[in-house]
Amino acid sequence: MKRSESIANIAAALCYFQSECPAPKKTATNPHFQSKYSPLEEIVTTIKPYLAKHGLSFFQSTTTEGDYICVTTLLLHTSGEYIESDPLKLPMGKVTAQGAGSAVTYARRYSLCAALGIAAEDDDDANAAEAGVSQKASEKQLNYIDSLLNKKASDKYPKQALYERLKEQMGVTHDMEEWTVEEASRAISILTGKGQQK
Missing domain, CATH: 1.10.10 (Arc Repressor Mutant, subunit A)
Known part of the structure; x- marks a missing residue:
């Protein structure tokens, strides 16, 4: 994880954000396990007003390493302070435009939720990897x-x-x-x- 020399302002802003932002609605269903989760667009729609209220914004960058997609989330504060997550690396599955697009969306969702400390899916979702770390299969x-x-x-x-x-x-x-x-x-x-x- 990378961060600015001082994070006093962004830390306070994130504290207020987390205390006020509601959990995104779980409007989608995992086809394999029938568990509920929040799609990326629902997460972004939910968090944006609360981020703006506390002077926060985010930026996500995507790179590739062979058959893997890497997504990094950068949290920014109006003070100029920032916190950048470690890259979340996931396999594309199929090395096609569709496979890459699916992996990017999946990685963006998990990386963003982990960076902001919000939950966007059922606790027993077998695909949970909110910390950006490869976990053992359930x-x-x-x-x-x-x-x-x-x-x-x-x-x-x-x-x-x-x-x-x-x-x-x-x-x-x-x-x-x-x-x-x-x-x-x-x-x-x-x-x-x-x-x-x-």
């Missing part, structure tokens, strides 16, 4: 992946063979019990036909 995610593999398995393509092919497509060698939230989400995307596997 049991719910892993069980869902297992059920998808069972569903796709056949005499011609046994479950273990499908599992190994999935790992190969994801570019991982470690077992699914050690996958991160992002890796599990990518596996689900592939298995549900939104990724590379046919």
